[in-house]
Amino acid sequence: MRNVILVGPMGAGKSTIGRLLAKELRLSFKDSDKEIEQRTGADIPWIFDVEGEQGFRERERAVIAELSMQDGLVLATGGGAVMRPENRQALHAGGRVVYLHTSVEQQIDRTSRDRNRPLLRTANPSQVLRDLMAMRDPLYREVADIIIETDERPPRMVVQEILLRLEALSPR
Template identity: 75%
Template sequence: MQTRNYILIGPMGAGKSTIGRLLAKELALPFKDSDKEIEERTGASIPLIFDVEGEAGFRDREQAVIAELCGQQGLVLATGGGAVLRAENRQAMRQGAVVIYLHASVEHQLARTARDRNRPLLQTENPEQVLTALLALRDPLYREIATLIIETDTRPPRMVVQEIMQFLSTYNSR
């Protein structure tokens, strides 16, 4: 049962990194964060990678990391908000994994990302407009590969984890 991967997808500020870490503790599985993994392997921050290589360069690095981590077993993996953009990533992520879409409204995404300068796509005059456009484009892609969708606007991280665990208790015993 514990050999499958548990993959968190969803927009910036949905809580993938925060909830992924807590969920990994609950499941007693190793936790990986594709954004962190990219930074460690590149030896550069995400903003610097975007500056030097552009978003396309970042997406190439992201694809390589996702392919490798999805090839492993028994991980909890928090992905970046744009990891679903490439069909190759969607295919790799849905392969034998439980894919959990953490949903958050633009209002909550905005509040949760406001003070963090580490997200290059939001360093603009109007982050609300950017988040709205990104969610419209990506929401169908998140839904396409989701095993489970959880609303995070009204639930603190621990409650989100509890809900995931409740779902898994029936899903894993099928």
């Protein structure tokens, strides 16, 4: 089986749901954010501080290009991975792409307990999430084979819906 690739904004649950989905499908799980941190030997806030967002995006491009070429992965991507056209092309070619759709209200709630997201270290993280969503939602939709609503649904329920929707897809 080619890869199953999860896209969506911060707090959509890509990392959480990706891990559960990989177990169900008996595939390996990879998280592009974690992969970037391991290869750099530093966490994401450090990379943003030292190399700027552009430095992070270049590392992200390299990791997405490499992991999309592999087989048998569930791949959770970073929230901004869809911004570059070359990433969108690599993801689309790399397998089935699932957009985990989440309202900005849920994103705010789900990201409020952790400080590992440099783009949200601002006076008004809610406005940042709103602006990013306006810009990126069309890009998530462009690259997606399947769109799944995650609001008011626990991760296990989201996983079950992904499994059903993957089965129903015709080959492309």
